[in-house]
Amino acid sequence: MGGAQKHRNQDERRGGAGAGSSKPPPGGFDGPASQTSQSPSGHGRTSAMHPSGDPARDPVEKPKVTDINRRLDLPGMAYNLDHMYDVPTVLMARPQPGNTSGKEVSIEVNSFNVLQFPTKTVFQYDIQVGSGKEKRGLIKKIWNSAAVKAKLFTPGSGWIFDGNKIAWSLKQLPNETTIQVDLDAEDKITPRPGRENKHRVTVRKTNAVNLAAIEGYLRGQMTFDTSVLEAINFLDHLMRQTPSEHYTQIKRSFFARGEQRYNLGKGIEAFKGVYQSIRACQGGRLGVNVDVANGTFWTESVMTVTACNLTNSGNPNELANNCKKVLKDRAQPNLGFEETPTFKQLRRLRKVGFYAKHRGAEEKHKTWIIDRFLNENAREHVFTVKIRNTDQEEKVTIEQYFKRRYNITLEYPLLPLVQTTKKGVVFPMECCVIAENQRYPFKLDELQTSNMIKFAVSRPKDRLAAINHGLGMLKWSEDPMLQEYGLKINGNYTQTKARVLNAPQIQFGGSTHNPGTSGRWDLKGKKFLTGNVMPLKSWGVAVFNTNRRVSLDKPQLENFIREFVKVYQGHGGVVQNKNPTMIVAPADPAQAVETLFNATGNQHNMRPQMLVFMVADKAAFHYARIKKSADCRYGVPSQVMQIQQVQKINAQYMSNVCMKFNAKLGGTTCRVVHKSPTGHFKVPSLIIGADVSHASPGAEQPSMAAMTMTMDKFGGRYAAACETNGFRVEIITTTNVENMVMPLLIHWVKAVGGGTLPQHIYYFRDGVSEGQYQHVLQQEVRDMRNVFKRWNPKWEPKFIVVVASKRHHIRFFPKTGSPAADKNSNPVPGTLVEKDITHPFEYDFYLNSHSAIQGTARPVHYHVLQDEAKLPPNEFQNMIYEQCYQYMRSTTPVSLHPAVYYAHLASNRARSHENIPASSGPRTGPPAKAAKSAEKSATSSEKPPTESVPLLPVENSTNLRVGMWYI
DSSP states (O other), X not given: OTTTTOOHHHHHHHOSBTOSOSSOSTTOOOGGGGGSOOOGGGSOOOTTTSXXXXXXXXXXXXOOGXXXXXXXXXXXXXXXXXXXXXXXXXXXXXXXXXXXXXXXXXXXXXXXXXXXXXXXXXXXXXXXXXXXXXXXXXXXXXXXXXXXXXXXXXTTOOOEXXXXXXXXXXXXXXXXXXXXXXXXXXXXXXXXXXXXXXXXXXXXXXXXXXXHHHHHHHTTSSOOOHHHHHHHHHHHHHHHHHHHHXXXXXXXXXXXXXXXXXXXXXXXXXXXXXXXXXXXXXXXXXXXXXXXXXXXXXXXXXXXXXXXXXXXXXXXXXXXXXXXXXXSOTTOGGGOEEOOHHHHHGGGGTTOEEEEOTTSSOOTTSOEXXXXXXXXXXXXXXXXXXXXXXXXXXXXXXXXXXXXXXXXXXXXXXXXXXXXXXXXXXXXXXXXXEOSSEEOOSOOOHHHHHHHXXXXXXXXXXXXXXXXXXXXXXXXXXXXXXXXXXXXXXXXXXXXXXXXXXXXXXXXXXXXXXXXXXXXXXXXXXXXXXXOSSOBOSEEEEEOOOBTTBOOOHHHHXXXXXXXXXXXHHTTOOBSOSOOEEEEOOSSHXXXXXXXXXXXXXXXXXXXXXXXXXXXXXXXXXXXXXXXXXXXXXXXXXXXXXXXXHHHTOHHHHHHHHHHXXXXXXXXXXXXXXXXXXXXXSSOEEEXXXXXXXXXXXXXXXOEEEEEXXXXXXXXXXXXXXEXXXXXXXXXXXXXXXXXXXXXXXXXXXXXXXXXXXXXXXXXXXXOOGGGHHHIIIIIIXXXXXXXXXXXXXXOOEEEEEEEEOOSOOOEEEOTTSTTBOTTSOBOTTEEEOSSSSOSSBOEEEEEOSOOXXXXXXXXXXXXXXXXXXXXXXXXXXXXXXXXXGOTTOSSOOSSOHHHHHHHHHHHHGGGGXXXXXXXXXXXXXXXXXXXXXXXXXXXXXXXXXXOOOOOOOOOTTOGGGTTTTX
């Protein structure tokens, strides 16, 4: 026990039992910012930026220029300044003129133009504190010390520090300045023998920031190089400097604990903040993107309350009981004890800050950090204290110490104790209060997610009000640092000329429909474009009556089947057998699939074409086991329905299910009307979509890669292939590209191409940031080209490579009542923006293709990395928009191109194909987290594995792999 030998007079200053020092933890508590990733500028310095280097600080791996890009909105070329790829640094230029179809409209966007750059000379400095390995909290405390301020912070110096290694100032210093900082002296604390709290700060001048480089780049006079990167990095820190001093900063967002808070449950709350990011824009300008930020935080409360909420304990006594150590094996007591799942759940509070309240007044000025929870309580934990006015020592428990020292009788002495990051300092849980404004970094559960959506979703009018509130927080015109440097930003929203593309007509079986700008239609009286390929003869239905409150009797089931068949036939489905096999399913999902498959096949003397399962709840694990057996063991399409919905016999619900039902049986819901049967394609063309989904934070599931491919001539039906892709690896591996593309390509050539190969390949990629554009071209596209050459070495199709992203903060705000606005003031489907907020030179655009059901519409950002076919913007952009109307299971155009939408669906659905036994339990959600917590400590430094186990293959005796099994 680190505090056992400490003197009693020290205990009086430190507040906690067994504390090691009267002064706060080095650097103090840095709040939620200490939980976020390091500042981008705190990492890489290349030889060009810091030619001398520093052996005491240089990491083993040589840092790169691009290491400082992590918090900046930069063009793709900014991520190849290290020349790591042999593809062109400059991506495809924007074709001129832009799109001229549809009609021009004027809208506002939440971007604000920079009116004036700083005109003063800005000097950049390298900052080294101590050995260069100090923690950020200590670095912050030293930088804010009186000694540093006295030496550096003279009037007009305008110091800006990134919190790690780089600083900027208007003041020119000698090449190297050294400052000695004595924190003990500044805190008026008597230094401990041999443990002086002294630190050396070295400030080295590196170079002057060339702000003129930004103008040169925006005017097209120079390429994006290191000088442009340094200048934008400086402006980003300049804009964050003042807000970071007043608000809680999480990356590029700032939060103030104000009125707009919302209790999400279990000790977590949400409140709104403001997001800002500076970026280069079309038109030779810089713009500042400002949007609402929604953050999740720990609620300020006594730790016992938070711990009970976190562990679903009814009260502290129940929590204490559930945290008691248990025998590993009751039959073998000699194996010792182990921690309970409840105790392990407390690890989520690790690194959370709190203040003590046991001395009569809440000590908010002094924050402690939780290191871990001890599996000892206040009656068990003993430490040594010095007896007052003597040289003798005695051993006391925490409970005894608090009674003697503070006259406090602990109400819950059996709770685990809180060990702080300060060696030897422990607290009883009931004496701790979770400090405010600390980010909650974990995935929300279902209830919290539902509450978060209610809090975050807002109509355009409310979102505008929230953005304006954020502008009031930023106060650019009053920002002393912006004034000091001369940066001026227009406080008015950017007005841009957008275009509303013409809405297509939709072709159904025997009829057409024009939704106009409404962006929605229904299926009443409409037949699907094509029904099921083979008449439905062999199918079965299994009912899971495992929930007494939600069950389905035979008359209800027969009535639903009868009505469902009528609806499906009304939409053009061909049902030869209206009486499917019906059974009560065994409780085990895998056994239920086996039983229904055999019963259906035996009754109809034919391999089942469709299996339907009716379940009582939305248990993901239950659903996944059904899909795993149906897809991978039996190779049969399956449809899961909720019993509560079945009981209602709602026509709209049945029509919605029929769209999926029909697609799985080989049919197509609709297509866009076009003069040519091949739609926009003038030559044989193939669309490939790709996405990689990752497990939630803390889960040790592999990343899941999915690639989709069109299986008709107009881009309606898509097959999908999936495979594990390592752990949190975004770029699809070469092996996966080869194994997923080749089988689908073989089927396309045979079934769609008529033996011919496609001349154009459209590759839509989802989920990659600007920093990964080069990876997509250098790796994924290269691997696909190699696959095609294996088929025919002389075959060289033309590639059109597009990245589609919704991870941005741009929003459209058309004027209420204008032709560009719907009834909620959201942009109408087809709203296209190519100017003012797009890249200065590269080919990108924002397209709002859907009608927002709730909240504010978020357009998709499409960035064309390569277009070897040189498609005119009118043709290409309208193709993307119109194909959003061909999404198979919707009566509205979708927001994202179907190729990547389907890839996203497939990558998530394929998680049920993981090659793990059912006995291992759920892989996601609270049960999975509890199970994983029981296996591994959250404090472990063990890294997740890099190799992932391949998925179970989809059973393909009926060509399920080239069907829409995932929809």
